Amino acid sequence: xxxxxxxxxxxxxxxxxxxxxxxxxxxxxxxxxxxxxxxxxxxxxxxxxxxxxxxxxxxxxxxxxxxxxxxxxxxxxxxxxxxxxxxxxxxxxxxxxxxxxxxxxxxxxxxxxxxxxxxxxxxxxxxxxxxxxxxxxxxxxxxxxxxxxxxxxxxxxxxxxxxxxxxxxxxxxxxxxxxxxxxxxxxxxxxxxxxxxxxxxxxxxxxxxxxxxxxxxxxxxxxxxxxxxxxxxxxxxxxxxxxxxxxxxxxxxxxxxxxxxxxxxxxxxxxxxxxxxxxxxxxxxxxxxxxxxxxxxxxxxxxxxxxxxxxxxxxxxxxxxxxxxxxxxxxxxxxxxxxxxxxxxxxxxxxxxxxxxxxxxxxxxxxxxxxxxxxxxxxxxxxxxxxxxxxxxxxxxxxxxxxxxxxxxxxxxxxxxxxxxxxxxxxxxxxxxxxxxxxxxxxxxxxxxxxxxxxxxxxxxxxxxxxxxxxxxxxxxxxxxxxxxxxxxxxxxxxxxxxxxxxxxxxxxxxxxxxx
Amino acid sequence: xxxxxxxxxxxxxxxxxxxxxxxxxxxxxxxxxxxxxxxxxxxxxxxxxxxxxxxxxxxxxxxxxxxxxxxxxxxxxxxxxxxxx
Ligand SMILES: [Zn+2]
Numbered sequence: 001x002x003x004x005x006x007x008x009x010x011x012x013x014x015x016x017x018x019x020x021x022x023x024x025x026x027x028x029x030x031x032x033x034x035x036x037x038x039x040x041x042x043x044x045x046x047x048x049x050x051x052x053x054x055x056x057x058x059x060x061x062x063x064x065x066x067x068x069x070x071x072x073x074x075x076x077x078x079x080x081x082x083x084x085x086x087x088x089x090x091x092x093x094x095x096x097x098x099x100x101x102x103x104x105x106x107x108x109x110x111x112x113x114x115x116x117x118x119x120x121x122x123x124x125x126x127x128x129x130x131x132x133x134x135x136x137x138x139x140x141x142x143x144x145x146x147x148x149x150x151x152x153x154x155x156x157x158x159x160x161x162x163x164x165x166x167x168x169x170x171x172x173x174x175x176x177x178x179x180x181x182x183x184x185x186x187x188x189x190x191x192x193x194x195x196x197x198x199x200x201x202x203x204x205x206x207x208x209x210x211x212x213x214x215x216x217x218x219x220x221x222x223x224x225x226x227x228x229x230x231x232x233x234x235x236x237x238x239x240x241x242x243x244x245x246x247x248x249x250x251x252x253x254x255x256x257x258x259x260x261x262x263x264x265x266x267x268x269x270x271x272x273x274x275x276x277x278x279x280x281x282x283x284x285x286x287x288x289x290x291x292x293x294x295x296x297x298x299x300x301x302x303x304x305x306x307x308x309x310x311x312x313x314x315x316x317x318x319x320x321x322x323x324x325x326x327x328x329x330x331x332x333x334x335x336x337x338x339x340x341x342x343x344x345x346x347x348x349x350x351x352x353x354x355x356x357x358x359x360x361x362x363x364x365x366x367x368x369x370x371x372x373x374x375x376x377x378x379x380x381x382x383x384x385x386x387x388x389x390x391x392x393x394x395x396x397x398x399x400x401x402x403x404x405x406x407x408x409x410x411x412x413x414x415x416x417x418x419x420x421x422x423x424x425x426x427x428x429x430x431x432x433x434x435x436x437x438x439x440x441x442x443x444x445x446x447x448x449x450x451x452x453x454x455x456x457x458x459x460x461x462x463x464x465x466x467x468x469x470x471x472x473x474x475x476x477x478x479x480x481x482x483x484x485x486x487x488x489x490x491x492x493x494x495x496x497x498x499x500x501x502x503x504x505x506x507x508x509x510x511x512x513x514x515x516x
Numbered sequence: 517x518x519x520x521x522x523x524x525x526x527x528x529x530x531x532x533x534x535x536x537x538x539x540x541x542x543x544x545x546x547x548x549x550x551x552x553x554x555x556x557x558x559x560x561x562x563x564x565x566x567x568x569x570x571x572x573x574x575x576x577x578x579x580x581x582x583x584x585x586x587x588x589x590x591x592x593x594x595x596x597x598x599x600x601x
Contacts, residue, residue: 082581176601264601289527289598309578310597314569327600360526360595365536371573371593376580455562 018042019094021049024101024377024384032059037384046079047071047090049100064102076103076374101377101384134161135190142234146188159348160188164234166347169193169256171244171272173220175332176262176286176339178210183340185228185235189347192228193238193256196220203516207329244268246391249275258343260284262336266313267394273298273306274391277381282355284342286335291328293335293361296354296373297342300382303355308376308383313394326439331363412484414499415471417508423471424448430469430494435483436502440475444514446505454479457486466492473498473505475516519544521552521586524593529570532562546587549579570596 023039033039034057041056043049050071054061066072070090077084078101084092094100138146138157142164149155149163168189170177173196184192200208200215200223215223221239228237240252244263249271253259259281261272269287276283276298283298285306298305338359345351360369380388415423423430424447432449434441441451452460454474464470470492472480477500484497498505506513520539530536533556540552549572557564572579573593574586586592 078580080581082583083577083579087583087585172601174601262601264599266597266599269599286601287598288600290600292527292598294598309571310569312569314597315565325600332601362526362536369593370576371595372577374578 017044019044019049019096019098021094021096022099023049023053024099026102026377026384029060029063029102032063033057044093045088045090046077046084046092046094046100049094050077050090077101078103078377081378103374103377134158134165137161138164142188145232145234149187154350155348159350162349163188163344163347164190166258167191167193167256168258168260168343168347169195169253170260170262171195171268172261172263173208173210173224174198174204174262174264175207175288175327176336177260178208178224179333179336180260180262180286180340180343181210181224181228182231183337184343185232185237187340187344188232188234189344190234191236191238191256193240193252194221194224195240195242195244195252196224197241197243207327207332209333244271246271246393249391250279253279253281256281258282258284258346260286260339260343262286262339269306270313270394271391274381274388276300277305277307278389278391282346284339284346286332286339288327288331288335290325291331291363293331293363294358295335295338295342295361296358297346299353299355300375304373304375305379305382307381308379309358309373311376311380316395328363331361334361334363412481412488413496414477415496416499417505420471420498420505421509430471430496431464433464433470433472433483434474434502435472435480436474440516443516444502444506446473446502449473454483457483461487461490464492467494469494469496471496471498473501475501476503477501519588521547521588522591523552523556524591526593526595527598528566528596529563529594532566533560542586542588544588546585548582549574549584549586549592550582552586552592553582566596567594570594 020040020042023041025033025037025039030037039053039057041049041052043052050064054064064072064075071077079087079092079094080099138160142160143150146160149160150157166189168184168191170181170192173181173194177194177196181192181194198220200211200218200220202216205211205213210227211220211223219241221241225237225239228235242248244252253275259272259276261269261283263269263272273283277300280301283306285298286295287293342354345353356373358371358373360371362369375382377384380386424432429448432446434445434449434451435454435457437453438451445451452463464487470487472484472487472495474480477497480497480501484495487495502513503515506515520541523538523540525533525536525538540555542552553567557567572582573595574584575591
C-alpha cells in the first residue's frame with residue numbers, strides 16, 4: 001500500500017497503523033467462511049483488510065478479487081455506512097472498530113445472489129413448475145381470448161396457463177390499482193385480490209379508469225369486481241374491504257404470489273413492504289406525486305426492499321397528503337401499467353425485472369431515469385441482522401390523525417363555519433386568510449379573504465396586524481392549523497382556524513360554492 | 517471547463533427550490549455531499565426538512581452516507597419520498 005495513512009487525519013504515529021476491523025459477510029458468501037457472518041481482519045486500508053480476510057478464507061478470494069488483484073466491480077463494500085467507491089476505494093483508510101460490509105450487488109435478480117435463503121434457488125413466485133400446477137388445458141374460448149399472448153413465444157400456451165394459475169393482490173384500488181387491475185384481468189391472471197375501503201367519488205374519475213360515472217357513491221371494490229368480471233369472466237376477483245393493519249396484513253397477503261403496492265399513504269406502504277419481506281414475496285411498487293412517479297420491484301430474497309430505499313416514513317405533514325396535492329390524471333396510468341408489466345413478467349418468469357432498479361418518471365420532461373438500488377446490509381427488516389420481526393402500525397398521515405401531532409396547550413382555537421359567517425356579518429369582522437395554493441383559490445374562496453399560501457406565510461407576517469382578529473382557512477383545516485400554530489408561535493394572540501376548512505363552509509354556509 | 521455539480525431536484529425538493537435542477541459551483545479539488553447540501557440549505561432554507569428524509573444519488577447510484585466526495589461534472593440527485601397512489 002505504501003502511501004496510505006500519510007496525509008490523513010489520525011493520531012501522530014510512525015507509518016501506517018494496523019487496525020482491527022470487523023467484516024460483515026453476506027449470507028451467500030458464508031459458505032466460504034465456514035458459516036461466519038462477522039470476521040475480523042487487520043490492515044490500514046480497506047484493500048489491506050480484505051486481502052487479510054482472503055488470506056484466512058482462501059475460497060473467498062475469487063469472489064472478491066479479479067485476476068489482476070483488483071476488487072471485483074460487482075462487489076460493493078461499505079465502510080460503516082459509506083460506499084467505499086465514494087471514499088478512496090481500496091485505499092480508504094480504516095480505524096480500529098470500523099465495520100466493513102460486503103454487499104454482493106444484484107445482477108438482474110440472479111437467484112445465486114439471494115441474500116435470505118442462500119443455497120436454495122428462490123422461486124420467482126409461488127408457482128411450481130409441474131404441469132399439474134397449471135390446471136386444465138386452455139379452453140377453446142381461452143385460446144381465442146388470449147391469442148395475442150399465445151403468439152408470443154415468451155408467453156405461449158404454457159405461459160398463459162401460468163397466468164391463469166396465478167394470484168395477484170392489489171393494495172389500493174385508486175389511480176395505480178385501477179389501470180393495473182384492468183390489464184391484469186385482461187391478461188388472464190387467474191385470481192385478483194383487491195384491498196380498499198373507499199367509495200367512488202366523482203373526483204376519482206379523472207384518473208381511476210376502473211370506474212364510471214354510474215359507480216359514484218358505490219363501494220370501490222364492488223364496482224371494481226363488476227368491471228373486471230365484465231372485462232374477463234375467467235378472473236376470480238376477491239375483495240378485501242378493509243384497512244390493512246399489522247393485525248391482518250400477513251393473513252391477507254399470504255395466499256397471493258405477487259403483491260402490487262398501489263396505496264396512497266406511507267403507513268400502508270411500510271406495512272406492505274414489511275409483510276412481503278416477512279412472507280418472502282415480490283412487492284411491485286409504484287408511487288406518484290403531481291407529475292412524477294417511481295416504480296420498482298422489491299424482493300428482499302434477491303434485492304433491496306422499500307426500507308433499504310427509505311428506512312422510515314417521513315414525519316407527518318412533511319409530504320402533502322392524499323387529498324391536498326394535485327396529480328396529473330394520466331400519470332398513475334403510466335406508473336400503474338409499469339407495475340402491471342412487472343407483475344406479468346414475474347408471473348411468467350421472463351425478461352429482466354426491476355429488482356434492484358428504481359425507475360423515475362417525469363411527465364413534464366417526458367423522461368425516464370433509472371437508479372441502481374442496493375440492499376442495505378443494515379436494513380432493519382431485510383438486512384444481514386434484521387431487528388424488526390413483526391409489523392408496525394404508523395399513525396395515519398391523512399385526515400384528522402395528523403392534526404393531533406401539534407403540541408397540546410398551544411393549539412389555536414377552532415371556529416365553526418357558522419360562527420365565522422356570523423362574525424363576518426357583524427361589525428369589526430376578522431381578517432380572513434386563505435393559506436391554500438393559488439390554483440385552489442381560483443376554484444373558490446371566501447368573500448373578502450386574503451390569499452397567503454402557507455409556504456409564503458413566514459415571509460408575509462409583516463402584512464398582518466397583531467391587534468386584529470385573524471381567521472385562517474384551507475381546504476379541510478389541516479394546513480391552516482399549521483399556519484395558525486405558526487402565527488401563535490410568532491406572538492399573534494387573536495388567531496383561529498376555520499374548522500373543516502372551505503369544504504365545511506361549502507357544506508354548512510354556502511351550498512353554491514364549488515367543491516373539489 | 518465545468519466547475520460545477522449538477523443537482524437534480526425531485527418532487528417536494530423541486531418545489532422547495534422552484535427548479536428541477538441547479539448547477540452548484542464546487543472547488544476544482546472537489547467537495548463532499550455534506551458540504552454541498554449545507555450550501556443549498558443556506559440558499560433555500562425550506563429544503564432542510566425535506567433533505568432529512570430524502571435519498572441521494574450520485575451519478576445514478578444511491579449514496580448512503582453524506583461523506584461521499586463529489587467533484588466538478590458530477591450529478592447529485594435528491595429524491596424525497598412520496599406515497600401518492
Ligand atoms: Zn431492506
